[in-house]
Structures are given as C-alpha cells and as structure tokens.
Amino acid sequence: MSLVRVDALHKSFGNNEVLKGIDLSIEAGEVVSIIGRSGSGKSTLLRCLNQLESHDSGVIEINGRTLDATTMTPARLSEEVGMVFQNFNLFPHKTVGENVMLAPMVVRGERERDAARRARKELERVGLAEKFDAWPEQLSGGQQQRVAIARALALSPRVLLCDEITSALDPELVGDVLRVLEQLASEGMTLILVTHEMGFARDVGNRVVFMHQGRIHEQGDAKTLLSEPQTPELQQFISAVL
Amino acid sequence: MTLDFSTLLPYTDELVMGLLVTVMITVAATLLGIAAACALVWFKLNGATPLRVMIQTYIELLRNTPFIVQLFFIFFGLPALGVTLAAWQAALIAMTLNLAAYSTEILRAGVEAIPRGQFEAARVLGLSRRQTWRHVVLVPAMRNIYPALTNQCIIVMLGSAVISQISVNDLTWVANFIASRNFRNFEAYLVVTLIYLALAVGMRQLFRLAGWYWLGGRQGRAL
Numbered sequence: 484m485s486l487v488r489v490d491a492l493h494k495s496f497g498n499n500e501v502l503k504g505i506d507l508s509i510e511a512g513e514v515v516s517i518i519g520r521s522g523s524g525k526s527t528l529l530r531c532l533n534q535l536e537s538h539d540s541g542v543i544e545i546n547g548r549t550l551d552a553t554t555m556t557p558a559r560l561s562e563e564v565g566m567v568f569q570n571f572n573l574f575p576h577k578t579v580g581e582n583v584m585l586a587p588m589v590v591r592g593e594r595e596r597d598a599a600r601r602a603r604k605e606l607e608r609v610g611l612a613e614k615f616d617a618w619p620e621q622l623s624g625g626q627q628q629r630v631a632i633a634r635a636l637a638l639s640p641r642v643l644l645c646d647e648i649t650s651a652l653d654p655e656l657v658g659d660v661l662r663v664l665e666q667l668a669s670e671g672m673t674l675i676l677v678t679h680e681m682g683f684a685r686d687v688g689n690r691v692v693f694m695h696q697g698r699i700h701e702q703g704d705a706k707t708l709l710s711e712p713q714t715p716e717l718q719q720f721i722s723a724v725l
Numbered sequence: 726m727t728l729d730f731s732t733l734l735p736y737t738d739e740l741v742m743g744l745l746v747t748v749m750i751t752v753a754a755t756l757l758g759i760a761a762a763c764a765l766v767w768f769k770l771n772g773a774t775p776l777r778v779m780i781q782t783y784i785e786l787l788r789n790t791p792f793i794v795q796l797f798f799i800f801f802g803l804p805a806l807g808v809t810l811a812a813w814q815a816a817l818i819a820m821t822l823n824l825a826a827y828s829t830e831i832l833r834a835g836v837e838a839i840p841r842g843q844f845e846a847a848r849v850l851g852l853s854r855r856q857t858w859r860h861v862v863l864v865p866a867m868r869n870i871y872p873a874l875t876n877q878c879i880i881v882m883l884g885s886a887v888i889s890q891i892s893v894n895d896l897t898w899v900a901n902f903i904a905s906r907n908f909r910n911f912e913a914y915l916v917v918t919l920i921y922l923a924l925a926v927g928m929r930q931l932f933r934l935a936g937w938y939w940l941g942g943r944q945g946r947a948l
C-alpha cells in the first residue's frame with residue numbers, strides 16, 4: 484500500500500483551474516522531488532496534501548486514510564504529514580526550544596520535561612543543539628530553516644512536505660539545509676520536496692515529478708529523468724534551470 | 726487672588742477616597758475591557774456571520790456616540806427596563822463596554838498584521854484554532870498594537886471624570902464637592918488636575934512594565 488495516494492485531484496481558484504487531475508502514488512521511504520515552472524501548481528499540490536487548501540474533487544489518501552476536512556482534524560493530520568515552508572514561519576515570540584516543544588505539549592499533551600528532551604534530540608539532529616534558548620531572530624536563515632525542520636520532526640510525521648525550503652536562503656546557507664534533508668532521506672524519512680535544486684533531486688531523490696500547467700507532465704527515476712527528459716517541455720525546463 | 730492650598734487640607738480624606746475610586750474603577754474596567762476585547766476579536770474573526778454582525782454593530786454603536794450619553798443611558802435609561810444599577814456599577818459597565826469596543830478594533834488590526842504563514846505553521850503542527858489563538862496569535866498581536874492599546878486605556882481613565890455626573894464619588898466628584906464647600910475652585914481643580922496627570926503618567930509606566938514582562942522582556946525588546 485502506498486503511503487500517499489492521490490487520485491484524479493482537481494483544484495480551482497475561482498475560474499483558474501490549477502490542478503487538472505493529478506494521480507500520484509508515493510511509497511514509504513521515497514524521496515520525491517516536484518519540479519516545474521512557477522505557477523504550474525506545485526505548491527497547491529503540497530498544500531492539498533495537508534489540507535491547507537481543500538480540493539474540489541478527487542481523492543487523497545495518506546497511510547490508507549482519506550483526507551477529508553470533516554474526519555481529519557489538524558491534530559490528527561499532524562501525525563501523518565509535517566511541513567516546512569519557504570519562509571520558515573518560526574514563532575517569533577518563542578525561543579527555538581519552545582518552537583519545537585509547542586505542538587508536542589499543546590497538541591499531544593506531552594509533559595514539558597519530555598517535550599524538552601525530544602526537542603533537544605531533534606535540534607541535535609539538525610545540528611543546532613546549542614541554540615535551544617536562542618530566539619529565532621538571532622539565527623541565520625539557514626539555522627531558522629533547520630529549526631523549522633526540527634519542529635516538524637518533533638511530531639514524528641510519516642511524511643515531510645518541503646515547499647522550496649532553500650529558496651529564501653543565501654547561497655552559502657543552502658548546503659546546511661540540504662545536508663539535513665539528505666540525512667533524513669538516509670534514515671528512511673518519506674520526503675516530498677518542491678525544489679529548484681536539481682543536483683539534490685538527482686543525487687538524493689528517488690523520483691522526480693515534473694509538473695506543467697496543472698498536470699504531471701512527466702515523472703520517473705530521478706537520474707534517468709533528469710539526464711534523458713522525454714518531453715520537449717521538460718527538456719526546455721531543464722536547460723533553463725541548469 | 727492668593728493661592729492657599731492649606732484650604733484643601735480638611736478634605737484630604739475625601740481626595741484620597743476619590744483617588745481610590747478612580748483608580749479601582751479604572752483598573753477593573755481596563756482588565757475587563759481588554760479581556761472582553763480578546764474574546765470579541767476571536768468571535769469577530771472566527772464566529773458565525775450573525776455573531777460577527779452583532780459585534781460590529783456594538784462596536785460602531787459605542788464608537789459613534791458620546792461616552793456620557795452611554796453612561797446616562799445605562800444609569801438613567803435602563804431602570805425603565807427594570808435594570809437598576811448602583812452608580813458605580815453603571816460607571817464600570819459603561820467604561821468596560823467603551824474600552825472593549827475600541828480595543829477590539831485595535832486588537833483586530835494587530836491580529837491582521839500577523840503574517841499568514843504563522844497561522845499555516847500552527848495549523849500544520851496540529852494546533853486547533855483556539856490553540857493557535859492562545860499560543861501563536863495573542864502575544865505578537867498585542868505587541869503589534871501595544872502603544873495604541875495603552876493610549877486607549879489612558880483615555881478611558883481620563884474619560885472616567887464624567888462618571889461624577891451620576892454621582893460616583895471619584896476624583897472629579899471630590900473636586901466639585903470641595904469647590905462647592907470652600908469656593909476654592911482654582912486650588913481644588915489644580916490639585917485634581919495634577920493628580921490625573923500623575924495617574925496618566927503612572928499608568929503609562931505600568932503598561933510599559935507589564936508589556937516588558939509579558940510581551941517582550943525575555944527577548945530584551947523595547948515596546
């Protein structure tokens with residue numbers, strides 16, 4: 484059984500049909516990179532996967548459960564799906580440690596001591612154990628993004644969604660964040676990434692999904708697809724970004 | 726005319742009592758008004774449409790009518806509906822309703838200035854709307870509008886002078902009382918003016934301290 488299954492997914496904003504029938508299956512442990520031009524619907528697809536956007540028709544199943552706003556509360560969904568954003572979105576009035584501890588304590592009812600221990604462990608995992616008591620504004624973008632990853636991991640989601648999480652970073656900070664992702668991938672974490680880092684998609688990813696005008700235009704094994712794109716649209720896209 | 730402040734000395738007890746009344750009623754109205762505003766903003770942004778319309782109507786009603794008329798309505802008008810209140814109760818209700826109306830609008834601006842990403846981050850972490858409000862929204866929203874909220878509370882304290890009109894024995898009522906007894910209008914009103922000034926300055930400092938403590942102090946922020 485696939486961990487994530489998307490079937491005939493449609494989504495419009497007003498008259499603008501953004502997703503025109505997406506079919507996608509993702510197995511546990513897969514690292515899937517979604518690429519494509521700006522406006523092709525990549526973010527909308529991710530945001531449908533965690534119900535930040537509601538879809539119009541089609542089915543989304545995560546771990547065998549159908550996503551449906553009436554049955555899936557945010558708390559329940561957070562057990563399955565975590566997300567990291569382009570702009571980090573750390574809570575500015577909470578320390579790094581408190582950012583990571585908030586959801587385990589508030590949503591899961593964990594005791595402060597347990598949540599703190601877990602938070603330290605996750606921060607260690609992203610290489611920021613010493614920043615536990617720092618404030619987000621004191622960190623570089625790359626460090627903030629790694630805290631955001633730790634914050635998501637502290638809920639042990641089955642799949643982590645990343646929407647262009649290195650796009651807002653200075654070039655020299657991108658590597659730190661990618662290294663964390665690579666480590667997560669090697670530990671068997673299921674990752675769905677919208678990314679422009681073609682090197683990362685090829686070397687770390689299992690599969691690349693190319694979106695074009697609201698559809699999956701081409702997909703396949705990461706190395707094969709990026710070295711031998713079949714459709715002219717993907718060929719054009721690859722030559723434009725490389 | 727010679728100034729003689731010793732003429733006020735026999736009224737020291739009254740002045741202290743008046744000061745206490747003004748302070749207590751202001752403290753109560755401030756706490757209740759801000760708490761009510763926090764709840765009203767929540768319902769205004771999350772409630773069902775009829776509720777939102779009711780809240781907005783309430784806000785417009787209180788923002789677009791004179792405070793003294795609101796006070797008179799509650800104290801002199803409501804008994805016609807069988808609601809009879811002591812003067813201090815009417816005054817407290819009027820001040821609270823008034824502050825709540827203005828602070829709701831102020832606080833709403835503070836909430837709306839919070840980036841959407843904060844709400845989305847809370848949501849994907851599994852927080853319910855209420856949890857998001859309590860843990861993610863409230864403090865940054867307060868920070869955004871804290872100076873405006875401080876001003877509004879001071880305005881309500883100064884505006885409380887008119888509750889003397891329904892014979893609450895506040896500071897202004899005491900000033901009127903003294904002046905009518907010893908005809909030392911200048912001294913009586915000068916002293917009371919200075920007390921109000923001190924109250925306003927003190928209140929601003931108190932808010933700064935409270936804000937530092939609850940909103941930004943740990944982070945070493947000035948508010």
Ligand SMILES: Nc1ncnc2c1ncn2[C@@H]1O[C@H](COP(=O)(O)OP(=O)(O)O)[C@@H](O)[C@H]1O
Binds near residue numbers: 520521524
């Ligand atoms: N909340 C929204 N309201 C209206 N239109 C939107 C919204 N979000 C995205 N869109 C539109 O959907 C299209 C796809 O956007 P998006 O999924 O963000 O693309 P991508 O991430 O691939 O750049 C764009 O045309 C965008 O303008």
Ligand SMILES: [Mg+2]
Binds near residue numbers: 525526527647
């Ligand atoms: Mg996007």
